[in-house]
Amino acid sequence: xxxxxxxxxxxxxxxxxxxxxxxxxxxxxxxxxxxxxxxxxxxxxxxxxxxxxxxxxxxxxxxxxxxxxxxxxxxxxxxxxxxxxxxxxxxxxxxxxxxxxxxxxxxxxxxxxxxxxxxxxxxxxxxxxxxxxxxxxxxxxxxxxxxxxxxxxxxxxxxxxxxxxxxxxxxxxxxxxxxxxxxxxxxxxxxxxxxxxxxxxxxxxxxxxxxxxxxxxxxxxxxxxxxxxxxxxxxxxxxxxxxxxxxxxxxxxxxxxxxxxxxxxxxxxxxxxxxxxxxxxxxxxxxxxxxxxxxxxxxxxxxxxxxxxxxxxxxxxxxxxxxxxxxxx
DNA sequence: ACCGCGTAGTCACTAGAAAA
DNA sequence: TTTTCTAGTGACTACGCGGT
Numbered sequence: 001x002x003x004x005x006x007x008x009x010x011x012x013x014x015x016x017x018x019x020x021x022x023x024x025x026x027x028x029x030x031x032x033x034x035x036x037x038x039x040x041x042x043x044x045x046x047x048x049x050x051x052x053x054x055x056x057x058x059x060x061x062x063x064x065x066x067x068x069x070x071x072x073x074x075x076x077x078x079x080x081x082x083x084x085x086x087x088x089x090x091x092x093x094x095x096x097x098x099x100x101x102x103x104x105x106x107x108x109x110x111x112x113x114x115x116x117x118x119x120x121x122x123x124x125x126x127x128x129x130x131x132x133x134x135x136x137x138x139x140x141x142x143x144x145x146x147x148x149x150x151x152x153x154x155x156x157x158x159x160x161x162x163x164x165x166x167x168x169x170x171x172x173x174x175x176x177x178x179x180x181x182x183x184x185x186x187x188x189x190x191x192x193x194x195x196x197x198x199x200x201x202x203x204x205x206x207x208x209x210x211x212x213x214x215x216x217x218x219x220x221x222x223x224x225x226x227x228x229x230x231x232x233x234x235x236x237x238x239x240x241x242x243x244x245x246x247x248x249x250x251x252x253x254x255x256x257x258x259x260x261x262x263x264x265x266x267x268x269x270x271x272x273x274x275x276x277x278x279x280x281x282x283x284x285x286x287x288x289x290x291x292x293x294x295x296x297x298x299x300x301x302x303x304x305x306x307x308x309x310x311x312x313x314x315x316x317x318x319x320x321x322x323x324x325x326x327x328x329x
Numbered sequence: 330a331c332c333g334c335g336t337a338g339t340c341a342c343t344a345g346a347a348a349a
Numbered sequence: 350t351t352t353t354c355t356a357g358t359g360a361c362t363a364c365g366c367g368g369t
Contacts, residue, residue, distance in 0.1 A: 076355090152359080225333090
């Protein structure tokens with residue numbers, strides 16, 4: 001499972017990993033970064049253990065297309081290794097952490113864009129007769145993501161037993177904490193799900209398969225399928241994708257759900273002191289702070305709405321000149 | 330030949346826990 | 350409270366396979 005290391009640091013890195021793991025940390029991603037550290041040390045023909053300032057600066061140098069945050073994460077691992085080496089008698093330079101600020105702004109679809117995406121997805125499904133195509137469930141998956149705001153991973157791992165189309169509730173089982181949460185959904189989504197289930201259950205190949213989202217031949221698709229179709233449909237819908245990491249992502253259905261829900265609650269003049277905790281629970285956030293980020297996002301996208309709400313209940317929406325918008329999950 | 334999927338891998342990003 | 354750190358997962362691609 002673990003990769004070999006080639007430089008003079010190899011043994012120390014292995015010990016370091018063992019120590020960290022014995023403390024209960026997984027150190028999976030870190031092992032990858034340590035591998036890069038090892039490669040650089042090997043290339044430089046480092047002959048003795050102890051990180052010099054020169055070695056540290058080469059390892060911590062910014063990669064051409066790397067974000068500040070990623071570099072920050074990378075350097076943290078090297079720092080930990082440097083601390084460990086110091087503790088074990090190999091004097092090492094401890095690199096400084098850079099400053100960084102979050103820059104990603106989530107994409108929020110307009111209602112027109114959402115409708116356009118749905119209709120293109122429906123057309124694509126009608127045109128695709130491949131027996132193994134994920135297109136079979138894409139239209140209903142997109143509707144599910146938009147109308148419940150659940151994560152893509154959560155949707156893809158749903159089983160048919162988690163869906164109750166009589167009471168319009170679905171169950172998210174969170175294997176991580178053994179927690180589960182119930183998500184009520186709308187009548188229109190329920191109809192879409194029932195339609196899908198009808199076709200799904202008619203197919204003999206799918207008998208006995210528990211996964212909700214399967215291709216017509218009965219196989220279970222990974223979430224990369226959903227993403228690939230998403231990009232195709234996005235292109236056909238004429239919504240431009242801004243390139244790697246920047247464009248609308250599948251995950252942005254979740255943001256869109258949150259923002260549209262907030263807007264709709266504002267329009268119905270619901271008291272946000274009550275409705276925010278509800279939204280927070282629905283999204284599965286552990287704190288209100290995460291949900292608060294959507295409030296800022298909503299304020300940014302619908303300034304005129306905010307003006308009218310603030311007349312009734314001031315202080316709900318932040319002054320955007322003074323705050324920055326960060327992404328919430 | 331072409332298309333779409335599955336898989337595995339790299340790189341990137343964020344939430345939330347832990348430490349200070 | 351703020352800073353530091355880890356866990357977890359998303360975004361994206363290459364490649365190979367099998368069905369049409």
